[in-house]
Amino acid sequence: MVRVTNLVKTYQDGRARIPAASGVSFEVPAGRFFTLLGPSGCGKTTTLRSIAGLEKPDDGEIELDGVLVFSRHRGVHVPPNLRGIGMVFQSYAIWPHMSVFDNVAFPLRVGRGRVPRREIPDRVRRALATVRLSGLEGRPATKLSGGQQQRLALARALVREPKVLLLDEPMSNLDAKLREQMRLELRALQRHLGITTIYVTHDQAEALAMSNLVALMHEGRIVQIGTPREIYERPVNRFVTDFIGSTNLVPGRVAGPVGDALYQVETAAGPLVCAIRGGAAAGGEVIVSVRPEDVSIHERQRPDGAWEATVEQVVYLGECVDCRLTAGDVPLRVRAHPSIRVWRGDRVFLAFHPERCIAMRPDGGPPEDAPKWTSRDASEGQAPR
Ligand SMILES: Nc1ncnc2c1ncn2[C@@H]1O[C@H](COP(=O)(O)OP(=O)(O)O)[C@@H](O)[C@H]1O
Ligand SMILES: [Mg+2]
Incomplete structure (x- = not known):
């Protein structure tokens, strides 16, 4: 398990103080894949x-x-080589003048991580087999493809059999297709080794695809921690909803409760039943987030509570139809099933699912509202594998 408690780090840049981490806390249960996600500089x-x-x-x-x-507080600062970690950076920092074998053997030959000479070949071979680079031991590191270099960096990080693997945007030098393939490969390897992993990325698709748990960071703080599904479907504030995927943001005012944690919200396009985390007082201003795939378009019949809208633009994308519409003055984007037949200028009805309409305070809400993932949850087996 990894536990980070109230981490604070401020850089001094000339006269300026740059708060890079302002009270970061999280826990990674043993064997899980945990991602720190957020925009550059967070x-x-x-x-x-x-x-x-x-x-x-x-x-x-x-x-x-x-x-x-x-x-x-207790004056503890264990040096990096004694922490039992393996790390891969964005620029994998492979030594170009060394062979594949020597790159992987390096951590076994230096400093306090040194192992007896005769153990080295076996351990290197095992690490290379893990990342499927067996047979390439003698090749100069520069004669590997991008994907192979990435795996070589991984083998070097794993050769000392660390308890924790730290990966900082390790795929950003790979092209899109290779990146997608490496995602699956890396995740399968991590699961196979059962190694606790912390992965850093600014790519939300990568974070959702790979992680057991995602922590979304903003300006030196964690805004929300949850499973990919929780982060996507239950964003705690506007920053999260904006950063993850695409969404429609509709301003409104709370009219009153209509059911269990559901509220009627008045908007410029019509009334909407929404879920509001932590409840809301009547009259309060909110921003409603509705994902484009959570709105259904009805061509003829008007379902209960549906809005009337005009189709402004239709883009056929094969797997879906991307529709731009306006309801009242409110612009909306809807991802519809490709079977739908609508054209620019059509009048249609838009239906919503209350649980999928998330109303939030316009100021975003304090990060303290973010639910914390605890090891208790994990021991009860709720963290997905
Ligand atoms: N060595 C440094 N000196 C001064 N400022 C730094 C240094 N490293 C990072 N920063 C600043 O700290 C903030 C956080 O940086 P970083 O942790 O690298 O963010 P991220 O990895 O999310 O892009 C940024 O504003 C960055 O410019
Ligand atoms: Mg970075």
Whole structure:
């Protein structure tokens, strides 16, 4: 398990103080794949490098596999090579002048990670087999394809059999197709090894596809932690909903409760029944988030509570039809099934599913509202594998 508690790191840039991590806390249950996701500059790398011991935080505690490796309060700062971690960076930092074998053997030959000479060939071969590079031991590292170099970096990170694997945007140098393939490969390998992994990316699709748990970061803080499904379907605020996938944001005002955690919201396009986390008072302003795939278009009959809308644009994408519409003055985007036949200028009806209409405070709501994933949940077997 990895536990990060109230991690604070501020950089000094000339006169300016740059708060890179401002109280980051999370737990990664043993063997799980955990992703720090967020826009560039939000503090992902700082957090990961602090866990690795490459940065010394200003405050907080870090525990790896039951061992306290950093605590400002208790004056603990274990050096990186004694933390039992393997790490792969964005630029995999492969040594171009070395063979594949020597690249992987390097961590076994230096410093305190050194192992007896005769053990090295076996361990290197095992690490290379794990990433399916067997047989390429003698090849110069530069004579590998992009995907192979990425796997070589992974073999080097795994050769000392670390308890925790840290990956910082390891695929950003690969082309889109290879990246998608490596996603599956890396995840299968991680699952096979059962190694606790923290993955850093700014790519939301990657985060959703690979992770057991995602922590979304914004300006040095974690805004929400949850399973990919929770993050996508139950965003806690506007930042999350905007960052993950695409969505329609409709301003409105709460009219009153209509059921269990459901509220009637008045909007410029018509009334809408919405879910509101933590409840809401009548008269309060909200922003309603509705995903394009959660709206259904009806050509003839008007379902209960449906809005009338005009089709502005239709783009056929094969797997779906991307429709732009307006309801009242409100622009909306809808992803419809390809069987739908609508044309520009058509009048149609739009139906919504209350659970899929998420109303949030316009200011975004405080991050403290974010539910925390606890190890208790994990031990009850609720964290998906
Ligand atoms: N060595 C440094 N000196 C000064 N500022 C830094 C340094 N490293 C990172 N920062 C700043 O800290 C913030 C967080 O950076 P980083 O952790 O690299 O974000 P991310 O990995 O999410 O893109 C950014 O504003 C960045 O410019
Ligand atoms: Mg980074």
